[in-house]
Amino acid sequence: xxxxxxxxxxxxxxxxxxxxxxxxxxxxxxxxxxxxxxxxxxxxxxxxxxxxxxxxxxxxxxxxxxxxxxxxxxxxxxxxxxxxxxxxxxxxxxxxxxxxxxxxxxxxxxxxxxxxxxxxxxxxxxxxxxxxxxxxxxxxxxxxxxxxxxxxxxxxxxxxxxxxxxxxxxxxxxxxxxxxxxxxxxxxxxxxxxxxx
Ligand code: HEM
Numbered sequence: 001x002x003x004x005x006x007x008x009x010x011x012x013x014x015x016x017x018x019x020x021x022x023x024x025x026x027x028x029x030x031x032x033x034x035x036x037x038x039x040x041x042x043x044x045x046x047x048x049x050x051x052x053x054x055x056x057x058x059x060x061x062x063x064x065x066x067x068x069x070x071x072x073x074x075x076x077x078x079x080x081x082x083x084x085x086x087x088x089x090x091x092x093x094x095x096x097x098x099x100x101x102x103x104x105x106x107x108x109x110x111x112x113x114x115x116x117x118x119x120x121x122x123x124x125x126x127x128x129x130x131x132x133x134x135x136x137x138x139x140x141x142x143x144x145x146x147x148x149x150x151x152x153x154x155x156x157x158x159x160x161x162x163x164x165x166x167x168x169x170x171x172x173x174x175x176x177x178x179x180x181x182x183x184x185x186x187x188x189x190x191x192x193x194x195x196x197x
Contacts (some may be wrong), residue, residue: 006094006096006097007090007093007130007131008094009093009094009097009130010088010114010117011101011110011111011114012114015137016110016113016114016116017113017114017116017117018109018116019101019112019113019115019186019189020113020116020189020197021116021186021189021197023043023107023108024114024184025075025178026107029182029185029186030182033178033181033182034178035175035178035179035182036044037180038171038175039105039174039179040105040175041174042168042171042172042174042175043074043102043103043104043105043172043176043179044103044104044105045102045164045168045172046103046121046159046172046175046176047103047104047164048162049158049161049164049172050099050100050103050158050159051100053158053161054096054099054100054157055096056153057099057158057195058095058195060094060154061095061150061151062088062092062152064082064150064154070143070185071143073136073176074135074136074139075091075135076135076136077086077133078133078134078135078136079134082186083134084134084135085116086120086131086133087128087133087135088172088178090131090133091131100134101114102176102179102183103178105158107180112186115183115186116186116189118187119187119188119189119190119191120190122138122144122187122190123138124137124138124141124190125141125190127139137176141188141191143183144184144187144188144191145181145184145188146194148177148180148184152173152176152177152178152180153182155173155176156169156173158190159173159176160171164185181194182188
């Protein structure tokens, strides 16, 4: 990635803990999700299509979170009780990078370790720490995989905006659904009792 430094984006940094799940575990999960080399090809096809649409996509995703009271609470400031604009803005920059990383589909150890980190950032050990936010201590588990559906449903029109065939749009969309579900499963690790992930 040659992106200018995004505050708090630490993929590939030595300071990151090693993921408690392995690349072999990842392969087994991919198999279970029917996630194949074809999905990798379609994710990578989506990269160029989405590249200049990140801000528009984030407007839609943030619009969904902002207009859903059950979700926006996870960004609220403890003192004011209102959504914390600085916190939302800081996370948004990393979310943009995540679109590119998801479309890159490079499943190496750095990527795996960053999945563990993202899970921690949704939970008590690390939520709020990266941006020094004063907000609620965790995102409740039940919403994590559920957000796969709005994220990928609202992405689909953006996949269709650059002239790809309807069949290719379907395949890119299916690959995104699998990838986001896969990631939300990996991010679940900190929520699960020891030995049960
Ligand atoms: C952080 C994606 C579920 C709230 C993030 C980040 C990404 C992301 C990419 C930034 C990671 C980084 O620091 O590099 C997703 C995806 C989800 C999901 C793809 C489900 C498929 C949720 C849900 C909520 C939520 C359901 C509830 C509103 C947050 C919050 C942060 C965050 C509050 C900031 C955490 C911190 O303090 O560092 N998410 N997320 N996320 N997400 Fe999610």
